[in-house]
Amino acid sequence: MAEYKISGEYIQLIQLLKVLSWVENGGQAQAAVTAGLVTCNGQVDYRKRLKVRPGDVVEFEGKQVRLT
Template identity: 75%
Template sequence: MDTYQIKGEYIQLIQLLKVLNWVEHGGEAQAIVSAGQVRCNGEVDYRKRLKVRPGDTVEFDGKRVHIIE
């Protein structure tokens, strides 16, 4: 599992997918979240603006990342 360090209190889920280069653009990020292809802390989450915080784990397409401060 990889880690990603954020600056600040949180990062929105679609922004995280873009900065990790798991998607090419924001429209793709929104589509995969809406389709239920992304898991946060082991559960599917459909919220595009989900606030991902340190301690959370995000999964998509066989990739996992743990968010740290």
Template identity: 65%
Template structure:
């Protein structure tokens, strides 16, 4: 599992996917979220602008990241 050090209060789901280089661009990030390919704390979540905070775990395409 990878970790991502959060600099502010939160990061939006689609921004996190881009920062982790799991997607090539913002449109792809939005598509994988709305298609249900992303899990947030173990559950599929369809919110593109979801505020991911410290302690949350995001999963996509066999990869996991914990926000610290």
């Protein structure tokens, strides 16, 4: 599992998908979240602006990352 260090208290889920280059743009990130293709800590979450924080694990298309 990969790790990604965020610089603040949290990062929005769609921003994280873009920063990790798991999607090409914000529209694709929003579509992936809306379709239920992204999980946070093992749970599907449909909130595009979900604040993910250190310790959270995000998964998309077989890729996982733990925030630090």
